Amino acid sequence: MQRSAGCHLPMTCNSTCHNSTNTSQKKTKLVAVTSMSNVLGTINPVHEISRKAHAVGAKILVDAAQSTPHRQIDVRTGDGGEIDFLVLSGHKLFGPTGIGVLYGRKELLREMNPFMGGGHMISRVFKDHSNWADPPAKFEAGTIPIVQAIAMGTAIDYVEGLGFANIHDYEAALLRYATKKLESIPGLKIYGPPCEAKGPICSFTIDGVSCEDLANLLDIKGVFVRHGHHCTMPLHDKLVISASVRASFAMYNTHDEVDHLIEAVKFALERLT
Ligand SMILES: Cc1ncc(COP(=O)(O)O)c(C=O)c1O
Structure with missing residues (x-):
């Protein structure tokens, strides 16, 4: 039992509609889904949803903020059910605030452009353009939250240690x-x-x-x-x-x-x- 803070964006598919993946169309680019509903607790079948999303050429993003302290998600299934992107928050994993994880498949991250500018994200700068560093560095503009990252690592080790x-x-x-x-x-x-x-x-x-x-x-x-x-x-x-x-x-x-x-x-x- 705990106090929980923070708002999150509406997802295209949450626990109230986890059977609605049939509605994925060819025009669907991204299916965003919670792995565990923060209200109902429903565990969504993310690998099944992933297979259906991939079948129409869409990518899947899993919001694992709620499920991370309770269960593991394998992002690499090798059977079409892999997870393209996954996000989680440090504070829900008994870690610090102000930090979280955005996992992305490397080949997708390589294709994507950074959305922020700052230090440590380039490999070479020219007068008229820049070459970005390899992921994840190109998405980590500026000085990273070092203290939070260390504490987050400790939180992850702790939870993994419990099993x-x-x-x-x-x-x-x-x-x-x-x-x-x-x-x-x-x-x-x-x-x-x-x-x-x-x-x-x-x-x-x-x-x-x-x-x-x-x-x-x-x-x-x-x-x-x-x-x-x-x-x-x-x-x-x-x-x-x-x-x-x-x-x-x-x-x-x-x-x-x-x-x-x-x-x-x-x-x-x-x-x-
Ligand atoms: C499923 C889910 N996603 C996202 C969030 C929000 O996370 P953050 O506080 O890091 O924005 C929460 C927190 O309540 C959540 O339950």
């Missing part, structure tokens, strides 16, 4: 436990697929209860959840709700903390209903 299989097993058990407990609260509705098809987050509403009031009362009890539209207004429109409350679990949370969440929800409900 993704261990993280997954632990979080899956925590999610099942939390889901069962939350579902026992009258009027509480969890959105998204069943536990097996999602990452460890539960977004929910409770009949007749304001999400903001609920989140504030949980805060008083030391439980940090995110509430609101989570930068996904169209999804909330589709669900016909104006907001939801999201409890996010990670490998540092415990079953006792889930119990504490449930007690805090009951505490809030006594005051709000």
Whole structure:
């Protein structure tokens, strides 16, 4: 459970429409998709989507910001399902703010022009033009955020050291436990697929209860959840709700903390209903 900040752009395909890849047309240039919905937790089949995108000559970009601390994505499958571009944020991987990763297939990065100018990005400058350095340097104009990069490396080593299989097993058990407990609260509705098809987050509403009031009362009890539209207004429109409350679990949370969440929800409900 944590506070989560930041907005992200609407994706062309998110968890609400992950079966809609058939709509890719010959004119489609780029399919952008989250690997894990930050609201529903849905794990999207990115390799299957990639194969369909490639079949119509499109590229795929995967937003892995939400899934990175929970599961690995192999960008090189060798069967047409490879990932062309992948992005993730440092702060969601228990690392620093102000840094993230943009992965791109080398041959694509070689073809692309830099979008910013600055130091360390050229191989040769002439009076009328410049030759760019090889990727990734040509996209890293200016002095890089050295401190953040070192801290990010430490965060990656830490998560890899724990082992993704261990993280997954632990979080899956925590999610099942939390889901069962939350579902026992009258009027509480969890959105998204069943536990097996999602990452460890539960977004929910409770009949007749304001999400903001609920989140504030949980805060008083030391439980940090995110509430609101989570930068996904169209999804909330589709669900016909104006907001939801999201409890996010990670490998540092415990079953006792889930119990504490449930007690805090009951505490809030006594005051709000
Ligand atoms: C799926 C997804 N993409 C992107 C972001 C935003 O990342 P950043 O804060 O680095 O802009 C978030 C954060 O909430 C997210 O959940």
